[in-house]
Amino acid sequence: MTQTILSESQQDYLKIVLDLINEKKVARIKEIARRKGVSMPSVTEAMRKLSKEDFVQYSVREFVELTPAGETAAHRLSSKNMFLKNFFIDVLGIENSIAEKEACELEHHLSVATLDRLILLYQFLSECKKNDQLTLHLLKNCVRSAEGMSEIDPECKSCFVTSNFPHQMGKSTVHTLLAKLNRGQKGQVVMLGPDTELRRRIIEKGLLPGSAFVLEEKGDAESPYRILSDGCSVELDIKAANMIEVAIEQSN
Amino acid sequence: MTQTILSESQQDYLKIVLDLINEKKVARIKEIARRKGVSMPSVTEAMRKLSKEDFVQYSVREFVELTPAGETAAHRLSSKNMFLKNFFIDVLGIENSIAEKEACELEHHLSVATLDRLILLYQFLSECKKNDQLTLHLLKNCVRSAEGMSEIDPECKSCFVTSNFPHQMGKSTVHTLLAKLNRGQKGQVVMLGPDTELRRRIIEKGLLPGSAFVLEEKGDAESPYRILSDGCSVELDIKAANMIEVAIEQSN
DNA sequence: TAAATTAGTTAGGCCTGCCTAATTTACCAA
DNA sequence: TTGGTAAATTAGGCAGGCCTAACTAATTTA
Numbered sequence: 001m002t003q004t005i006l007s008e009s010q011q012d013y014l015k016i017v018l019d020l021i022n023e024k025k026v027a028r029i030k031e032i033a034r035r036k037g038v039s040m041p042s043v044t045e046a047m048r049k050l051s052k053e054d055f056v057q058y059s060v061r062e063f064v065e066l067t068p069a070g071e072t073a074a075h076r077l078s079s080k081n082m083f084l085k086n087f088f089i090d091v092l093g094i095e096n097s098i099a100e101k102e103a104c105e106l107e108h109h110l111s112v113a114t115l116d117r118l119i120l121l122y123q124f125l126s127e128c129k130k131n132d133q134l135t136l137h138l139l140k141n142c143v144r145s146a147e148g149m150s151e152i153d154p155e156c157k158s159c160f161v162t163s164n165f166p167h168q169m170g171k172s173t174v175h176t177l178l179a180k181l182n183r184g185q186k187g188q189v190v191m192l193g194p195d196t197e198l199r200r201r202i203i204e205k206g207l208l209p210g211s212a213f214v215l216e217e218k219g220d221a222e223s224p225y226r227i228l229s230d231g232c233s234v235e236l237d238i239k240a241a242n243m244i245e246v247a248i249e250q251s252n
Numbered sequence: 253m254t255q256t257i258l259s260e261s262q263q264d265y266l267k268i269v270l271d272l273i274n275e276k277k278v279a280r281i282k283e284i285a286r287r288k289g290v291s292m293p294s295v296t297e298a299m300r301k302l303s304k305e306d307f308v309q310y311s312v313r314e315f316v317e318l319t320p321a322g323e324t325a326a327h328r329l330s331s332k333n334m335f336l337k338n339f340f341i342d343v344l345g346i347e348n349s350i351a352e353k354e355a356c357e358l359e360h361h362l363s364v365a366t367l368d369r370l371i372l373l374y375q376f377l378s379e380c381k382k383n384d385q386l387t388l389h390l391l392k393n394c395v396r397s398a399e400g401m402s403e404i405d406p407e408c409k410s411c412f413v414t415s416n417f418p419h420q421m422g423k424s425t426v427h428t429l430l431a432k433l434n435r436g437q438k439g440q441v442v443m444l445g446p447d448t449e450l451r452r453r454i455i456e457k458g459l460l461p462g463s464a465f466v467l468e469e470k471g472d473a474e475s476p477y478r479i480l481s482d483g484c485s486v487e488l489d490i491k492a493a494n495m496i497e498v499a500i501e502q503s504n
Numbered sequence: 505t506a507a508a509t510t511a512g513t514t515a516g517g518c519c520t521g522c523c524t525a526a527t528t529t530a531c532c533a534a
Numbered sequence: 535t536t537g538g539t540a541a542a543t544t545a546g547g548c549a550g551g552c553c554t555a556a557c558t559a560a561t562t563t564a
Contacts, residue, residue, distance in 0.1 A: 030541060039523060098365060117344035261550085261552095292512060297552090512557100516554090524548105
């Protein structure tokens with residue numbers, strides 16, 4: 001596996017292409033240029049280069065498509081971005097549009113090790129939600145409010161964590177393990193389990209708390225689970241699938 | 253004030269120069285090159301450019317010095333770096349050398365707004381230390397340990413926050429406000445107060461939790477406090493000085 | 505004090521990632 | 535079927551931040 005190193009800019013291109021394909025089915029040079037804020041010739045050039053290194057499939061005057069390698073890279077970046085943004089909004093209480101910008105700035109520079117720890121912190125606060133409202137109130141007041149530090153706001157209703165999750169958005173959900181889902185079921189990752197080694201492998205595949213997905217193929221001891229997240233296919237062995245807590249919509 | 257924008261690389265150079273001046277009194281081309289991992293001609297060129305824009309004072313074959321503008325920029329970056337590193341180590345439990353590298357990666361891309369929130373989070377955990385050991389234990393177990401998530405380690409002795417502070421390093425300290433110190437006293441910033449506007453101004457000056465300093469000039473309603481931190485002079489009005497909690501060594 | 509060593513500079517190049525201007529292609533509509 | 539228009543490409547340039555090779559200045563050291 002020749003690990004070609006993608007520059008930040010190249011990764012951005014891949015992410016934009018992925019987004020466009022998910023949103024509009026096809027990725028055109030012009031739209032890529034618009035989103036990246038560069039001129040069309042710059043995009044043409046970049047696509048040519050990415051296609052030479054086999055991250056996109058592209059020939060003159062055709063739509064841009066992602067190769068599996070490109071999809072992997074794009075998805076990785078994209079999910080990091082999503083998580084960071086949620087972290088900033090949910091934990092640090094940063095305003096949406098700023099959080100978005102900040103996430104784009106930082107996504108390239110955050111190592112998996114650190115990301116892992118941030119995820120754990122995020123998960124810790126999720127746990128607190130269940131049994132330690134007081135601490136959360138305090139945290140909210142400290143971190144979020146302008147005049148923090150001393151008073152508790154008893155009116156604090158919104159929660160810190162997972163506010164972008166479906167169950168925070170008016171839908172009623174239940175939690176279960178990914179391994180228990182059936183083919184075709186949709187869900188959203190809530191929590192990754194404790195095994196560090198395994199957790200990192202999952203993180204590297206771009207499956208982070210907040211990732212929405214559909215189960216495409218239910219695996220077993222032999223064959224892997226295959227899920228579709230962000231338009232990208234991700235394979236997980238059963239051990240990993242048993243370590244991922246997910247939220248699914250209540251079926252009643 | 254013509255806000256010349258410094259590139260990342262240029263900021264790095266300034267920080268390295270500051271470090272060298274603090275450590276070895278003078279900054280030589282060769283040593284800058286070594287630390288930055290570039291060749292000497294690259295440094296010469298960079299210094300020439302920085303000197304043209306008045307961030308360093310430099311003429312051929314002489315030592316490099318920082319101008320006030322350069323010092324400000326360097327100090328800002330440097331303190332951001334220190335804080336991030338501490339945050340990674342103390343809160344996220346990341347291993348020292350990785351934390352250091354990660355801090356260097358991220359320091360350029362973290363906005364003051366986000367930095368502010370991270371500082372508040374850090375301070376929140378400091379507060380917890382006083383009255384909520386249980387939550388900290390949980391957090392420690394969740395975020396730091398490999399097998400997190402479920403068990404509480406009753407043996408957890410080290411604390412999360414401020415472990416790089418003098419009082420964590422075997423020295424006995426007391427906390428007070430910066431405004432109350434006398435000229436010549438040394439201290440370390442522990443906490444910034446609640447006023448967001450003011451707090452940001454302080455953060456922008458590079459005075460963050462963890463910053464060590466000496467009070468050079470005690471101010472009053474008229475004249476500012478002047479402190480020396482990291483070899484850089486920082487001025488604060490009395491309002492700011494009253495908002496900064498510091499640790500000083502016990503004088504007994 | 506002359507040779508050797510080390511630090512720093514000059515000159516010339518390279519690569520990335522952009523740009524503008526001019527041209528080509530593709531498609532749509534009359 | 536023929537313009538017209540929009541999308542994309544080609545060509546040529548530029549700046550930042552690096553590099554190597556060759557040279558010069560300053561400092562040892564013998």
